[in-house]
Amino acid sequence: MRHNPTAKKLHSKINKSFHGRIPPARNFCRLIRRKIYPRIRLRSHHNFKYTSNDLLDALTHVAMTRDFTTNGTRTFRLLRKDAPSPNTVLYRVGKLEAQEVLEMFGDCFEETHKIAKTYGAFKRRVDVAIDITDQLYYGDKNDIMVLPTKPRNGTTYAYRFATINVVVSGQRFTLLALPMNRFTTKAEIVGKLIEHARKKVHIGTVYLDRGFFSVKVINLLKKLGVKFLMPAVKNPKVKRLINEHGAPTILEYRMIGAYFKLVIVNAEKNVKRVFATNLDVNEGNAWRLSDLYGKRWGIETSYRVKNLFRAKTTSKRYVIRLFYFSFSVCLYNLWILANIFVGIIYSQAPEKLLITAKVFGTLLYALPGNGG
DSSP: OOOOHHHHHHTTTSOTTOOSSHHHHHHHHHHHHHHTGGGSOOOOOTTOSOOHHHHHHHHHHHHHTTOBHHHHHHHHTTTOTTOOOHHHHHHHHHTSOHHHHHHHHHHHHHHHHHHHHHTTTTSSOEEEEEEEEEEEEOSOTTSTTOEEEEEETTEEEEEEEEEEEEOSTTOOOEEEEEEEOTTOOHHHHHHHHHHHHTTTSOEEEEEEOGGGOSHHHHHHHHHHTOEEEEEOOOOHHHHHHHHHOOSSEEEEEEETTEEEEEEEEEOGGGOEEEEEEOSOOOTTTTTHHHHHHGGGGHHHHHHHHHHHTSOBOOOOOHHHHHHHHHHHHHHHHHHHHHHHHHHHHTTOOTTSOOSOHHHHHHHHHHSTTTTO
16 A cells, blocks of 8 residues: 555644654544544434533543543543443433434544555455354343344343444454344345445455355346355364365355355365365365465454444443444454554554554543643
8 A cells, every 4th residue: 555645645744753653643633533523413402511522532441541431431430520320321322213323423434544555555456254243142032123132141132333444454444333132134135235345345355254255246246247255164064075175176056056165275284274265276275275265354343443432331222232333343444544654754654563452542531632
């Protein structure tokens, strides 16, 4: 990714004589508070004491201190005496409608994408990965948007979200995050994510995990005309083929109406891995599939960072959980953008993260004069 000279002109007022990375990161935080935060509108009367920024600062502090909203907002008052109470935060967020939350954060993602392009991102084709994440739920299984999930940490229910993420180092933005309900099919969500992503970037290869290994998803990917790579589920037929063939082997595979390449390769410790794909592959380059698929693991790192940006809550209200998740994705994207910004100033490769998530989040809520 080459840096666009225009990006430097946009911020010519920044004092480049500062030593260290904090000053430019602080300037970037001021920029996004002007560009992004106004798009996150929390309902209030005209004479309400707290602005949306006040509430977002409180939630960012809660997240950065890995705390729950009730306690985290109280400790925030040690830093800012007039900070909002936990009841105020939860009340204001809870007044939103789910669709309203999706639209406002969609707007944030859009603006972040525009700024990233200004800094030179997405000029070339980028590989993307689609993934599903569950946010564990401990309330009534019949509550809105609650889905069954694998037993974990004392529950078998969760809220579920699907994301599409760029997997290029230094540009690992989340392009879109969507909630799923009990009627949402994987093919449906994959279609929505890809159609949105291809309006923003030139897609190279789409990586998916084996949970998407199905006739409907594979046929949809082929219909959309995208290259894809995913591990195959080792059902009895696939297991038989693994036993019958060495590695590498490329087979034309039929699965109840879906046709694709089934590629058997050797991985670590001589363990055979099997992929479903429509990539141009032959026995000479099949070994590369494991390395290519390894790009997807960047998503796991992104989820860990998003968790760092998400305030904890015991609230069972869906709109609050949706807002917290969406805000964490928004902050994650802005953190990626902050590193690109600082990298331009210090002429560092975009793949190198110069500002940690912890430092970035702390700068956001600790800026002097943040109240307005």
